[in-house]
Amino acid sequence: MIAAHQVQLQLAHWHMSLPREIAVPDRATPVTCIAVVRVVRAELLAFLTFGPSYDHAVAENFRRALEMYCRGWGREFIYWLGEALRSAIQARTQVAEPFDPKAHYVTATTWGVSYVTGSGIEGARLNVHDVDESAPNAWGGTGFVVPHPLYDGLNFASVTDAKEFAYQAGLLQ
Structure with a gap:
């Protein structure tokens, strides 16, 4: 605590x-x-x-x-x-509204949420990233992508399933 x-x-x-x-x-x-x-x-x-x-x-x-x-x-x-x-x-x-697949959702945290389909992926892959704009990168500038340690790269049967998971996880509102 x-x-x-x-x-x-x-x-x-x-x-x-x-x-x-x-x-x-x-x-x-x-x-x-x-x-x-x-x-x-x-x-x-x-x-x-x-x-x-x-x-x-x-x-x-x-x-x-x-x-x-x-x-x-x-x-x-x-x-x-x-x-x-x-x-x-x-x-x-326990306090959230149920997921509505027809609703439009936006990110609820600093994590960016996207979905990848096709290219040999069955269903959809969830991408969850953040950007650290202050940290130095490999090219001498600043800023690099930080993947979510648990959710980035998870596979789902469809984009709707991935979106529902992201909503339930608190990444979307």
């Missing part, structure tokens, strides 16, 4: 003290601490901060995820981060 007045200090602490990245088996790119902090800021913070939206299951699962991240255990980290995000989805959907 984080006190409301300590949120920014805690996020900065995690950004500075967590390992820069960890490898995750079966993934092309490692998970970075930047992505972890962005997940917390965009999706979990309300459930980790002391107050009416605090959720013990989210906090406990995220604590375990951080422990696995610090140990460099990528597969276990992904599992516990997934549990924290699933707990957050359950807490969020």
Whole structure:
């Protein structure tokens, strides 16, 4: 649990003290601490901060995820981060309106959401990215794309299914 007045200090602490990245088996790119902090800021913070939206299951699962991240255990980290995000989805959907496939949705967080179809993909692939505009990139400038450590690259039977998942996960409103 984080006190409301300590949120920014805690996020900065995690950004500075967590390992820069960890490898995750079966993934092309490692998970970075930047992505972890962005997940917390965009999706979990309300459930980790002391107050009416605090959720013990989210906090406990995220604590375990951080422990696995610090140990460099990528597969276990992904599992516990997934549990924290699933707990957050359950807490969020208790008050959310049901998904309407005909409605127009926009992003609800800083994560950009898109869908890829065709090109050998059966159904649709969910892409979830953010952009860190202040960090230096490989070309000497600033700015690079940060993929979501859990949701980026998930496959679904259709774009509607992918959109419903993104809505339930709190990425769309």
